[in-house]
Amino acid sequence: xxxxxxxxxxxxxxxxxxxxxxxxxxxxxxxxxxxxxxxxxxxxxxxxxxxxxxxxxxxxxxxxxxxxxxxxxxxxxxxxxxxxxxxxxxxxxxxxxxxxxxxxxxx
Amino acid sequence: xxxxxxxxxxxxxxxxxxxxxxxxxxxxxxxxxxxxxxxxxxxxxxxxxxxxxxxxxxxxxxxxxxxxxxxxxxxxxxxxxxxxxxxxxxxxxxxxxxxxxxxxxxxxxxxxxxxxxxxxxxxxxxxxxxxxxxxxxxxxxxxxxxxxxxxxxxxxxxxxxxxxxxxxxxxxxxxxxxxxxxxxxxxxxxxxxxxxxxxxxxxxxxxxxxxxxxxxxxxxxxxxxxxxxxxxxxxxxxxxxxxxxxxxxxxxxxxxxxxxxxxxxxxxxxxxxxxxxxxxxxxxxxxxxxxxxxxxxxxxxxxxxxxxxxxxxxxxxxxxxxxxxxxxxxxxxxxxxxxxxxxxxxxxxxxxxxxxxxxxxxxxxxxxxxxxxxxxxxxxxxxxxxxxxxxxxxxxxxxx
Numbered sequence: 001x002x003x004x005x006x007x008x009x010x011x012x013x014x015x016x017x018x019x020x021x022x023x024x025x026x027x028x029x030x031x032x033x034x035x036x037x038x039x040x041x042x043x044x045x046x047x048x049x050x051x052x053x054x055x056x057x058x059x060x061x062x063x064x065x066x067x068x069x070x071x072x073x074x075x076x077x078x079x080x081x082x083x084x085x086x087x088x089x090x091x092x093x094x095x096x097x098x099x100x101x102x103x104x105x106x107x
Numbered sequence: 108x109x110x111x112x113x114x115x116x117x118x119x120x121x122x123x124x125x126x127x128x129x130x131x132x133x134x135x136x137x138x139x140x141x142x143x144x145x146x147x148x149x150x151x152x153x154x155x156x157x158x159x160x161x162x163x164x165x166x167x168x169x170x171x172x173x174x175x176x177x178x179x180x181x182x183x184x185x186x187x188x189x190x191x192x193x194x195x196x197x198x199x200x201x202x203x204x205x206x207x208x209x210x211x212x213x214x215x216x217x218x219x220x221x222x223x224x225x226x227x228x229x230x231x232x233x234x235x236x237x238x239x240x241x242x243x244x245x246x247x248x249x250x251x252x253x254x255x256x257x258x259x260x261x262x263x264x265x266x267x268x269x270x271x272x273x274x275x276x277x278x279x280x281x282x283x284x285x286x287x288x289x290x291x292x293x294x295x296x297x298x299x300x301x302x303x304x305x306x307x308x309x310x311x312x313x314x315x316x317x318x319x320x321x322x323x324x325x326x327x328x329x330x331x332x333x334x335x336x337x338x339x340x341x342x343x344x345x346x347x348x349x350x351x352x353x354x355x356x357x358x359x360x361x362x363x364x365x366x367x368x369x370x371x372x373x374x375x376x377x378x379x380x381x382x383x384x385x386x387x388x389x390x391x392x393x394x395x396x397x398x399x400x401x402x403x404x405x406x407x408x409x410x411x412x413x414x415x416x417x418x419x420x421x422x423x424x425x426x427x428x429x430x431x432x433x434x435x436x437x438x439x440x441x442x443x444x445x446x447x448x449x450x451x452x453x454x455x456x457x458x459x460x461x462x463x464x465x466x467x468x469x470x471x472x473x474x475x476x477x478x479x480x481x482x483x484x485x486x487x488x489x490x491x492x493x494x495x496x497x498x499x500x501x502x503x504x505x506x507x
Contacts, residue, residue: 009333009340014273015212016334017312018321 030058033087036105037080042068043099044078050091050100051078058085114300114360115293122285125253125292126192126218126278127152129260131162132298133216133305136187139167139178141197144230145282146220149192172197176204176215183213184322186313188264191215194282195222198236202243208275209244209338211322214267214311216260219279220286221383221434223471231472232282234383237411238435238445244338246276246345247411249382251368253290255409256280258362261301265352270310272345274338279411281384283472293362304359346413366415368407369422375402376427377491379484380419382408382446385434385469392480403484408446416453423450423459430464430487432480433500443467443500462491465500473504 013019039050051059058081066074080091092102120128126149130138138157140150156162165187167178175191183189193201198219208215221237223229237247246266250256256278263276280286295301312320326334350366357363370390379389386407393403406422406429408415423429433444442448447465454463464487469475483503490497 006329007333009336012330012333012337014312014334014337015210015322016324016326016330017211018324019312021319021321 028083030081030083030085033082033085033105035087035089035102036082037085037087037089037091038101038103039078039080040099040101041066041077043097045097045099046074046076046078047096048078049094049096053090053094055088055090056084056086058082059091114296116296117291117293119289120253120257120292120294121148121287121289122250122253122256122280123148123220123287124152125257126260126280127156128292128294129218129257130190130216131156132257132295132301133188133190133261133264134298134301134307135162135164135190137165137167137179137182137189138191139169139175139182139189140191141169141172141175141193143172143194143197145222145232145286146192146194146197146218148286149218149220153190172201173204176201176208179215179217180204180208180211180213183208183215183311184211184314186309186315188307189213189215190217192218192220194220195224195236198240199224202240205240205243205245205275207323210334212273212311212341213275214264214273215275216263216267217275217277218256218260219277220282221279222282229471230282232284232286232434233470233472234279234433234435235470237277237279238437240277241412241445244274244342245412246272246274246342246349248276248278249409249411250278250280250285251382251384251386251407251409253285253292254362255364256285257292257294258356258360258364261305262352262356264305265355266345266349268305268308268310269345269348269352272341272348273311274341274345279383284384300360304355342413346415346417349410349413364409365418366410367418367422368409370405370407371397371402372404375404376425377402377484377488378404378406378422378426378429379432379480380406380408380429380446380450381432381434382411383434385432385475388475388477389432389480392477392484395477396481396484401484401488411446414449414453416456419450419453420457420459423454423457423461426461428462428464428487428491430466430484432466432468432483434467434469436467436470436500442498447500462496464490464497466503467500468503475504479504
């Protein structure tokens with residue numbers, strides 16, 4: 001955390017109020033993560049249970065076709081938004097085909 | 108008694124009722140309170156005002172002081188001019204909310220009928236409760252008459268809502284000795300006279316559906332420090348705001364108090380400093396001592412936070428010694444009289460090297476008369492003349 005890019009006490013709203021609504025997109029919270037979910041596109045059956053359960057929500061449906069090693073063709077892919085995924089592991093727990101790996105991140 | 112058509116009418120009020128009149132004449136919008144001796148008559152009287160249609164405000168009955176201050180924080184966040192009152196255990200129960208009210212920069216005003224803390228249970232007066240909330244970033248005024256309580260509550264809104272300040276304000280006075288003792292008080296015949304002095308401007312950040320904001324968000328280590336520093340600056344700036352509010356009040360309404368009050372200023376090089384209603388006893392004692400040929404100057408601390416360092420410094424410079432009488436104990440402190448300790452720190456800061464004698468008296472409202480004050484002064488003078496510096500506080504009148 002470099003103090004150079006942060007505002008000083010005169011330039012910030014009194015009392016810690018957040019005076020502009022909808023600014024959460026400017027604050028990536030993904031760096032809280034210790035374990036990182038990685039979706040195995042080959043094993044994934046596109047049931048979207050992870051999308052339903054993700055509390056953030058950080059599961060995204062991407063308009064990108066995918067052909068599995070067994071020759072099955074999907075019209076879309078499912079991916080994790082690592083800017084906001086906090087690594088809670090709920091998707092890993094809920095995935096019915098164990099298609100999500102949970103890997104410790106080294107930063 | 109003045110003419111009814113004039114600005115004021117003179118009526119008998121105790122300090123509790125004076126506080127209630129002060130809140131009414133400040134045209135408060137929301138009062139949230141929980142009863143506690145000796146404060147209860149304040150909010151009872153405000154409830155009367157609302158029931159009689161004399162005050163258009165919302166009275167929120169809550170289940171504890173913790174909730175009372177929480178409700179005040181909510182109301183002030185919504186832009187309401189907010190008031191509450193408490194004493195002793197009630198002030199302690201709302202302690203964490205005191206920090207939240209000041210941290211959120213909400214201009215809440217609260218009166219304290221100061222009372223000793225349990226255990227053992229005591230409903231009687233001393234300043235243990237107020238001294239305990241010293242570091243909550245509230246501005247703390249300590250009044251010494253019912254008139255001053257009334258005037259100070261109105262001044263408190265002027266100070267709290269000043270855009271350079273935006274800190275909550277406490278107005279304290281002696282439990283029982285003031286809260287239940289009647290004095291003649293001038294109150295406004297028509298509260299409209301204060302409309303220009305404390306106009307409702309909503310000078311602080313409020314919740315507004317047209318312009319949504321988040322209050323009470325998290326501040327992580329890279330931000331928290333800056334928000335606390337904002338409070339440091341606000342507290343510094345409040346010193347002038349408090350003086351100006353008092354001066355303007357004096358100009359408009361003919362009564363002002365300053366941040367410290369002196370008595371028998373030309374009296375001599377020995378000073379006696381105290382706060383609250385006990386100063387009345389000190390003034391009486393000074394008159395007696397004058398007749399005996401003992402010259403003493405009385406100093407009353409009207410402002411506790413921010414500490415009126417610059418004003419007290421001017422007095423200290425001219426004194427040979429100062430006696431500080433405290434009505435609270437800071438257990439285990441280097442000097443156990445809380446104000447004596449602050450004065451000592453100030454004297455050190457300003458390189459003023461005079462003996463400061465710390466006396467503890469009237470704790471749990473142990474009767475303290477003019478004779479006691481004279482005894483304290485004579486005791487200190489005898490120590491001073493023998494060149495004795497006392498490092499510990501002296502517990503006046505405690506039974507051995």
